[in-house]
Amino acid sequence: MTTTHDVAAVTSVLNELVAAWERHDAEAYGGLxxxxxxxxxxxxxxxxxxxxxxxxxxxxxxxxxxxTRLADEVLDIRFLGPDVAVVNGRGDTYKGKRPQKLAKIQTYTLVRQGDGKWRIAAFQNTKRRPLMESISHRFAPGLIPAAGK
Structure with a gap:
């Protein structure tokens, strides 16, 4: 059963990731x-x-x-069991003002390890191509995801 504590713990890892990036601390970043x-x-x-x-x-x-700084936005968190969470979100790196539209779609798979800490087991980062998405959706509406309708 997923608890609000689990959601907060997973979200905290992502917040720590952004903070480590802000400091350009590769050790702290990798330690997550x-x-x-x-x-x-x-x-x-x-x-x-x-x-x-x-x-x-x-x-x-x-x-x-x-x-650079790291912008991160969680779209959803799904728990596949008591010790596995999949997080889908948007992200981007930037200098100066934070971009309003984040250009990358990201998937994090987090696991609760033996010490009780949540850590990222896998990360996938994909740059969005809005023009290509728009063209493909226009010519093949069946490609439009249900969440986008």
Missing amino acids: FAEDATYITFVGTLYQGRQDIVDSHRTLFATFLKG
Whole structure:
């Protein structure tokens, strides 16, 4: 049975993720992932394991993502059992003002580990292509998701 405590704990992990990004703290960011986590970027790069996630973000924070902030918006949380949660949301990186429309769709799979802490076991990040979505929906209305109708 899912409790409000579980929802708060899962949400807290995502809030900590945003805070670690804000500090550009690759160790803290990676520490929110399970030791054997997988992380797929919007360009399709697959990182496997917490250390790979830490190392890649250390480099990203010093180069391409230097000075960026992370915007995150939870769309829904589903519990697949007492120790597994799937979170769908929107996200984006930015400098300056937070964007009104977040350009990426993200899926987090979180697990409650033996120490009782929730950690991210898998992350998938997909950049949205609104023009392509619009074209495909116009020519094939059956592709419009039920939530979008």
